Amino acid sequence: MSLISNSINKAVDLLNKEQIIGIPTETVYGLAGNIYSQKAIQSIFTMKQRPTFNPLIVHIKSVKDLPEIARDIPEKALMLAAAFWPGPLTLVLKKQTTIPDLVTGGKDTVAVRVPNHPLTLALLNQLAYPLAAPSANPFGCISPTKAEHVANYFEDLSMVLEGGDCQRGIESTIIGFENEEPVLYRLGSLATEDIEAIVGALKMIMHDDIAPVAPGMLSKHYAPLTTTFLITNVAEMLNTFSNKKIGVLVFQNGIYNPKIVEQEILSPTGNLVEAASQLYAALHRLDKCKLDLIIAERFPDVGLGKTINDRLQRATKK
Numbered sequence: 001m002s003l004i005s006n007s008i009n010k011a012v013d014l015l016n017k018e019q020i021i022g023i024p025t026e027t028v029y030g031l032a033g034n035i036y037s038q039k040a041i042q043s044i045f046t047m048k049q050r051p052t053f054n055p056l057i058v059h060i061k062s063v064k065d066l067p068e069i070a071r072d073i074p075e076k077a078l079m080l081a082a083a084f085w086p087g088p089l090t091l092v093l094k095k096q097t098t099i100p101d102l103v104t105g106g107k108d109t110v111a112v113r114v115p116n117h118p119l120t121l122a123l124l125n126q127l128a129y130p131l132a133a134p135s136a137n138p139f140g141c142i143s144p145t146k147a148e149h150v151a152n153y154f155e156d157l158s159m160v161l162e163g164g165d166c167q168r169g170i171e172s173t174i175i176g177f178e179n180e181e182p183v184l185y186r187l188g189s190l191a192t193e194d195i196e197a198i199v200g201a202l203k204m205i206m207h208d209d210i211a212p213v214a215p216g217m218l219s220k221h222y223a224p225l226t227t228t229f230l231i232t233n234v235a236e237m238l239n240t241f242s243n244k245k246i247g248v249l250v251f252q253n254g255i256y257n258p259k260i261v262e263q264e265i266l267s268p269t270g271n272l273v274e275a276a277s278q279l280y281a282a283l284h285r286l287d288k289c290k291l292d293l294i295i296a297e298r299f300p301d302v303g304l305g306k307t308i309n310d311r312l313q314r315a316t317k318k
């Protein structure tokens with residue numbers, strides 16, 4: 001029997017029994033459990049094969065629940081929450097002492113967001129606790145944007161709540177604070193330009209080579225199994241290979257070359273939001289085609305193009 005179901009009642013029942021389930025969000029599917037259940041949180045780390053120092057995001061139903069999770073909240077954090085929640089923005093704030101260490105990897109901060117998906121908001125409204133949820137992929141694999149991706153990754157899971165294709169298709173943007181000022185920890189589905197329009201210039205802390213602030217920044221992440229290249233001129237790079245089964249991933253304009261056996265065009269109209277929403281599903285498809293290599297085109301370095309380039313850059317690392 002398929003573990004994919006659209007029953008919110010069943011989801012509530014399983015979560016109340018300290019089980020974990022797949023949930024849809026507007027960004028990617030999550031692997032969710034009660035933040036106050038040690039059993040559920042342990043299962044998330046075990047199932048994902050995720051190191052326990054890598055903390056989880058707490059999902060709440062409304063900004064009204066924020067004081068239960070965080071304290072000493074900077075003014076600019078409240079401005080961002082007001083502007084973008086529910087939505088693809090995660091805030092890293094000082095945690096309340098009641099938030100279990102297992103959720104925050106022992107840190108004194110907690111990552112929190114209000115997801116923008118009608119089913120998951122309805123689910124959260126029926127629960128007496130928030131949900132901790134990392135992306136529902138094994139550590140280092142491409143994040144899931146369809147219920148079937150989750151079901152394929154985790155056959156032992158008791159349920160995936162069917163919420164259709166994720167509208168944003170890339171993880172939330174993560175913002176932390178230093179001396180009350182916003183700092184970008186992870187590029188994501190919300191463009192940095194939109195955030196800067198509310199709170200002014202963002203400091204960036206996203207180096208792979210220093211101890212990662214957000215361990216999602218570890219270099220081998222979001223990776224297809226197929227060897228992947230990221231390049232400005234795909235057509236030129238194609239000429240350097242012969243006798244290879246090549247898949248190509250491009251932004252807007254298809255490339256005509258007999259060497260290409262699979263091609264993904266993310267947005268024929270040149271829309272970066274649309275392209276971002278299609279990226280992971282396209283990588284999942286290409287990764288299933290038994291290709292020798294994938295050549296991806298570098299995107300324009302503005303708006304969600306920056307996020308797409310960030311994920312493609314990580315996809316090239318082995």
Ligand code: TXA
Pocket residue numbers: 025027028029030031054055056057090092104107109110111115133134135136170171172173174185186213214215216217
């Ligand atoms: O869109 C999303 O954010 C999805 C959906 C399911 O909400 N979730 C997601 O979770 O991407 P995950 O676990 O794959 O990524 C969470 C990131 C990790 O890089 C983690 O290190 C970082 O958030 N994080 C969590 N708590 C943190 C904290 N206290 N300080 C710094 N980074 C933190």
Ligand code: MG
Pocket residue numbers: 134135143216
């Ligand atoms: Mg993840």
